Amino acid sequence: MESAIKTVVTTFLSSARGKENLDGGGFQKLVKKQLGGLMQDANCSSAVKEMQQGLDANKDGKVSFQEYLTLIGYLANALSQSKTGAAQDAS
Secondary structure, three states, rough: OOOHEEEEHHHHHHHHHOEEEEEEHHHHHHHHHOOOOOOOOOOOHHHHHHHHHHHHOOOHHHHHEHHHHHHHHHHHHHHHHHHHHHHHHOO
């Protein structure tokens, strides 16, 4: 668990390049490179931009770490539900 948390933090910080927030381009790259295996629209620029706008709670045009965690939480929940559903289907 500790290494997973470190990975989430390190991925955000390296994508933000020392800044507090991810701009549009940084968010696009992070989603495409790091989350492509979990998200089917990761390569669709318009879908990622729409996702960024949905995460941008304070409407500053950037994704903060807290807003990024909202996405990670959503993805973790979706993955958990898909694994739970697959386990129930196998029973």
